[in-house]
Amino acid sequence: MVGSSAHVLILGMTMSGKSTLAKSLVRQYQAAGIKCGVLDPLNDPGWRADFQTSDPDEFLRRFWLSERCAWFIDEAGESVGRFDLAMMKTATRGRHLGHRVHYVSQRGTQINRTVRDQCSSLFLFTTSLEDSKVHANEWNKPELRDACSLPQGHYFYTDRFSPLVRAALW
Secondary structure, three states, X not given: OOOOOOEEEEEOOOOOOHHHHHHHHHHHHHHOOOOEEEEOOOOOHHHOOOEEXXXXXXXXXXXXXXXXXXXXXXXXXXHOOOOOHHHHHHHHOHHXXXXXXXXXXXXXXXXXXXXXXXXXXXXXXXXXXXXXXXXXXHOOOHHHHHHHHOOOOEEEEEEOOOOOEEEEOO
């Protein structure tokens, strides 16, 4: 996964494990020599990224001035929103700069459908039955409906054209 320029969704309810996974991915990218940037409204120092901000304008400025980076947008449902064109372009055009954007959210359905469709990989932690059904339909993987009953730290992982894998953080 490290080094690819495909975008990623990391979705799940509070305390399901999505931030733990995302921070682990930052360390993996950095170990591979890939710079990482984070937009986090809480500015959590636990990210240990090369660049971090809570300011969306500063994030976007750095995003468009760089190439071949791994970017993480925490609280993406809030940050990207359904109609924020500037943030939507991180998905539709970011790949052309060699960027890989990770959209981290409690509810994937809050993220613009175009952004979700631009993502080639999915980490789905426990989520509501309603959201599980949406993701099962969008990813053409009926087994994703079972995400509503995953225990803490467990998740489904898939790429658009790969089989579904069930895994755990610990």
